[in-house]
Amino acid sequence: MSRSSRAEFPPPALITTTDELAALCERLRRETFVTVDTEFMRERTYWPELCVVQLAGTEEVAIVDAEAPGIDLAPLGALFADTAVTKVFHAARQDIEIFVLRFGAVPQPLFDTQIAAMVAGFGDQVGYDSLVSALTGAHIDKAHRFSDWSARPLSPAQITYAAADVTHLRGVYEKLRARLEKDGRLDWVAEEMAVLADPATYRPDPEQMWERLRPRTNNRRMLGVLRAIAAWREREAQRSNIPRQRMLKDEALLEIAAIAPETPEALARARGVTEGFARGKSGTGLLAAIAEAKALPDEQLPEAQHRNDAPRPSPALVSLLKVLLATKCEQHHVAAKLVASSDDIDRLALEEAPDLPVLQGWRAEVFGADALALKQGRISLGVDGRRVKLLRS
Numbered sequence: 001m002s003r004s005s006r007a008e009f010p011p012p013a014l015i016t017t018t019d020e021l022a023a024l025c026e027r028l029r030r031e032t033f034v035t036v037d038t039e040f041m042r043e044r045t046y047w048p049e050l051c052v053v054q055l056a057g058t059e060e061v062a063i064v065d066a067e068a069p070g071i072d073l074a075p076l077g078a079l080f081a082d083t084a085v086t087k088v089f090h091a092a093r094q095d096i097e098i099f100v101l102r103f104g105a106v107p108q109p110l111f112d113t114q115i116a117a118m119v120a121g122f123g124d125q126v127g128y129d130s131l132v133s134a135l136t137g138a139h140i141d142k143a144h145r146f147s148d149w150s151a152r153p154l155s156p157a158q159i160t161y162a163a164a165d166v167t168h169l170r171g172v173y174e175k176l177r178a179r180l181e182k183d184g185r186l187d188w189v190a191e192e193m194a195v196l197a198d199p200a201t202y203r204p205d206p207e208q209m210w211e212r213l214r215p216r217t218n219n220r221r222m223l224g225v226l227r228a229i230a231a232w233r234e235r236e237a238q239r240s241n242i243p244r245q246r247m248l249k250d251e252a253l254l255e256i257a258a259i260a261p262e263t264p265e266a267l268a269r270a271r272g273v274t275e276g277f278a279r280g281k282s283g284t285g286l287l288a289a290i291a292e293a294k295a296l297p298d299e300q301l302p303e304a305q306h307r308n309d310a311p312r313p314s315p316a317l318v319s320l321l322k323v324l325l326a327t328k329c330e331q332h333h334v335a336a337k338l339v340a341s342s343d344d345i346d347r348l349a350l351e352e353a354p355d356l357p358v359l360q361g362w363r364a365e366v367f368g369a370d371a372l373a374l375k376q377g378r379i380s381l382g383v384d385g386r387r388v389k390l391l392r393s
Contacts, residue, residue, distance in 0.1 A: 012061045012163035014154070016068035018075070024055070024062050025075040031057045033086040034079070035169040036107070038095045039149040039162060046237045046244065048098050051149035056166035063159050067150065073102060080107035088173045090114050090128045090165075097202040106197050113169065115192045116176045119185050121333030128165070136171040140164060188362045192338070206234035211305060213250055215257070220301040221294070226257035227302055228293035232286055247282075248272065260290055313349035321345050323381060324374055327388040328367045339367050348375070 015021050028034050039052040053064040053076065066073060080087060080099060087107040089095050091114040096106055117126045122134065129140040144161040154162075180186050195201055210230040215223060230253055237244040248256075252272035261267040267287060268278035277283050322345060329336040340348075340358045347354040348371050359368040370390065373379045380391045 009056065009059075009061045009163070009167050012063050012159055014159060015062050015064040016071065018070070018072040021064060021071065021073070022075040024060075024064075025079040027060070028055060028057045028079055029082050029085055031085055033088050033111070033170075033173065035088045035166040035173065036095065037089065037162070037165040037169070038098055039147075040094075040098060041148070041150050042243075044243070046241050047101060048094065049150065050098050050102070052154070052162055054162045054166040056163075056170055058170075061163045061167050063154070063162050065152075065154065067152065077103035077105075081105065083108050086111055088113065088169060090131070090169060090172070091125075092196055093201075096196060100199055100202045104199075106199055106202075108197065110193060110196060111173065111177075111189070112193065112196060113172050113176055115196075115338070116180060116189050118335035118338045119188045119192070120176055120179050120183075122335070124335045124337040128169075131172055132168045135175045136168060138168050138171075140168065185362075188334075191361060204234070206231035209234045210302070213254060214305070215254060217258075218304040220298070220304065222257050222260070223304065224296055224301040225260050225290055225293040226253065228289045229253055229256055229286060232289040236282065236285065248286075256286070256290070260294060261287065262291065263287070311350060313346050317349040317375070318345055320374065320381065321348055321371055323388060324371060324390075325367055327381070327390070328370060332366050334366060339363050348372075 013020075013024070015024055035054075035056045037054040038050060039054075040048045040050050042048045050066045053066055053073075055062050055064065064073075064076070065071065077099075079085065080103060087110045089110065089112050092110060092112040096110070099105075099107055113131065114125060114128075117131050118124060122131060129142060132138050132140055141161065141164070144158050147158055147161075149158070177186070180189060207227065210223070210227040213226065213230065215226055217223065233244055233248050233253065237247050240247070249272050252270060256267070256270050256273070259266065259270060261270065264278040264283050264287070267273055267283055268275045273283075325336050325340055325345065329339055340356075340363070344356050344358050347356060348358070353359065353372070356368075357363055359372070370379060373392075374381070378393050380393070382389055382391045
């Protein structure tokens with residue numbers, strides 16, 4: 001049995017210089033895969049502040065102090081760009097965002113064990129500690145999960161905790177990959193990795209941020225103002241490197257969009273807006289964004305996300321499709337969330353043959369084809385003891 005399978009490693013090395021990092025990355029580039037994790041802080045900033053990078057190969061584990069004086073992380077970027085070495089993460093999205101900001105590219109190729117676990121039947125968004133326990137029998141001590149990783153020096157306990165995340169990940173990856181290969185599902189995982197591998201995933205469009213607020217209105221003029229001020233907030237938060245909610249909370253944006261103030265006095269009356277903010281540089285910029293939105297012609301205003309007069313799917317059919325989804329995912333041992341979303345189910349119930357991923361590739365084999373057959377009356381659902389079963393006409 002290999003050392004990586006047993007998750008037995010020498011004590012982790014603390015890397016604090018560019019030369020040490022370069023030598024480490026040169027050794028790791030001889031590996032077939034490297035496990036990666038990060039520790040970062042984001043409570044006080046818009047952009048994540050990288051504090052620590054953990055790396056494990058077959059014979060070594062290292063903790064890279066990303067805040068060490070004078071350290072240059074360029075060798076890490078070269079390792080991540082080496083397509084001969086698979087970079088393995090668990091729940092990779094936030095980690096990859098950091099590296100896209102640092103190096104301008106997504107580590108390639110990459111493998112996310114959380115997604116792989118969903119494909120392998122471990123449920124929706126399985127936690128790392130649960131996955132480690134299920135696949136390796138080990139247990140993760142999460143006592144330092146909420147450590148201040150920006151504080152220096154790093155304590156021995158923090159270093160040990162950080163190292164465990166990548167050493168156990170090697171065993172998890174090997175066992176998951178073997179299971180998926182046996183079941184012929186590696187292609188399923190590769191399809192999901194395409195989203196993570198797209199740099200656009202980590203660069204939110206300020207002009208689309210208003211959609212996250214889910215405004216409950218069909219007033220397109222108000223939506224136009226909301227779009228403008230949500231974009232303004234996003235750009236200002238990025239520029240100032242402060243969390244968007246600290247600049248202006250979502251509730252404040254919605255109220256400002258509703259009243260569309262034209263003066264600092266009117267802006268200051270909005271909930272969550274101080275007099276200083278309204279009369280300062282930020283208030284001036286916000287009022288300018290509002291004025292610009294109010295001047296837009298009607299054809300340039302956004303459409304309501306959910307029109308009250310839009311047709312709605314049959315609740316009974318939606319429920320039936322959800323039962324079918326749960327049944328098929330139980331049969332195939334795959335997480336339902338990975339196969340179809342609630343919006344997918346609504347569109348399947350409402351439209352004849354919507355253009356959806358669930359009707360393509362492996363998702364169609366697992367669920368999509370039978371969903372259409374159920375709608376067309378070619379199959380029905382019954383109960384066999386304690387299980388739901390499909391009855392084909």
